[in-house]
Amino acid sequence: MNIAYGSTLSVEDYCTLRKSVGFYDISAEQVQRALDKSDYIITASVDGMTVGMARFISDGTQILVMDVVVHPDYQGYGIGKGLMEQMREYIESTEYDCMLVNLLTDDSKIGFYAKLGYMKAEGMRLWLQHT
Ligand SMILES: CC(C)(COP(=O)(O)OP(=O)(O)OC[C@H]1O[C@@H](n2cnc3c(N)ncnc32)[C@H](O)[C@@H]1OP(=O)(O)O)[C@@H](O)C(=O)NCCC(=O)NCCS
Numbered sequence: 001m002n003i004a005y006g007s008t009l010s011v012e013d014y015c016t017l018r019k020s021v022g023f024y025d026i027s028a029e030q031v032q033r034a035l036d037k038s039d040y041i042i043t044a045s046v047d048g049m050t051v052g053m054a055r056f057i058s059d060g061t062q063i064l065v066m067d068v069v070v071h072p073d074y075q076g077y078g079i080g081k082g083l084m085e086q087m088r089e090y091i092e093s094t095e096y097d098c099m100l101v102n103l104l105t106d107d108s109k110i111g112f113y114a115k116l117g118y119m120k121a122e123g124m125r126l127w128l129q130h131t
Pocket residue numbers: 021067068069070071074075076077078079080081082103104105106108109110111112115
């Protein structure tokens with residue numbers, strides 16, 4: 001499989017990918033704002049079709065990783081790992097010595113992130129969702 005990585009993500013592709021993995025809907029306006037405000041976006045394409053994405057926001061000391069998604073038809077081919085490795089290379093190429101990378105995930109994905117070096121933040125379970 002020929003996988004190409006890039007940094008351009010349309011609102012439509014973002015929404016399609018989220019929908020493909022059952023994530024809740026976000027309005028197009030909100031998505032556009034989120035993409036505009038992202039500090040980093042990485043996409044994976046196969047035959048010109050966007051099949052994976054990940055992004056983060058950052059203040060230069062901490063990073064919040066979001067929307068790590070690979071379309072179900074393309075899962076298991078190393079694309080998720082590829083996206084996260086591209087992201088790591090980018091973070092390591094920045095001028096900052098110290099960068100705390102945060103992300104939220106459920107138990108079923110911990111193994112995926114553990115293979116990439118992420119550690120469980122034991123005991124840190126407070127969060128708030130506005131709906
Ligand atoms: C999580 C996700 C991004 C993984 O993408 P993927 O392309 O299927 O993963 P990869 O093929 O790159 O897998 C990389 C490695 O992680 C392992 N892995 C993948 N998903 C895993 C899981 N859920 N649990 C444990 N290990 C996993 C693979 O076996 C592989 O191991 P290897 O390097 O030893 O061969 C994808 O399953 C997905 O989009 N899920 C739905 C959306 C989601 O929940 N995203 C996370 C939000 S925080």
